Amino acid sequence: MINVKLRMNFGVRYGMLPEEVTRFIGKAGDISIMEVDKGAIRxxxxxxxxxxxxxxxxxxxxxxxxxxxIAPPAFFGWPTQKTKGASVPSGEVLVDAMAKAGYTNPGTINAGEEYEFFRPVRAGDILASSTVVKDIRERAGRNGNMMVFIVRETTYVNQNGDVVAKAQVITIRR
Incomplete structure (x- = not known):
């Protein structure tokens, strides 16, 4: 296993975000499927x-x-195809809920990433990924404007049911 950690320590206040935003905590997004081929690896x-x-x-x-x-370790982050008919909230739904709650700045900042790699990805593998919103927190920035930190964890599983990688990403929206 290769473990790369880029962590961010952020002081936060709970209870400030409306329920239409915090209801996404613990929810999984759409499942994405990708078939890996040699050409894509290369x-x-x-x-x-x-x-x-x-x-x-x-x-x-x-x-x-x-x-x-095999594929380089971070290959799993390449675009995947969403499955049809997935009924769980997607990232776009969360963004819409945040806009309705007053977070209308379109900019998103990557505040940190953590990756764990468990098994190599090979040509012919079929990877399924699902992202869960682990946490949503709010805090004041240096200028006094409020920022929202969103922590997401994506798990990548191959056709044999083996977890090949996990990624945790923290993004900031204002």
Whole structure:
């Protein structure tokens, strides 16, 4: 397992956010599905300028402990396709609720990320991901304007039911 942590310590006040925003805490978003192919792995490796032969060279990868081409660790963050008919709240619904509560600034800031990688992702894998809103907190910024910190955790599972990665992302909205 590779664990990369970028944590943020933020002083917060509870009870200031309206229920139409806090009701999302503990809720999962739409499930997304992605089939992994060699071309996508290679495009991602090229985009991050990683020449590791495990991502490019089939002979090298076949003779490695992995037995086939694998994806770079953060590959799971690439776009996925949402499943049809998902009935749980999506990120857009949360953004709409925040706008109705007065948080209308369209800007979102990435305040920190934490990744855990458990298993390699291979060409042919089918990954399902689901994001849960872990926490929503409010605090005053330096200028006195209120900011909302949203903590989301996404879990990525392969076709065998194995968790391959988890990502926790903190975003700030004003």
């Amino acid at each position: 495009r991602y490796a090229a985009a991050i300028e990683d020449g590791n032969p495990l991502y490019w060279d089939e002979d090298h990868a076949r003779n490695s402990r992995y037995g086939s081409i």
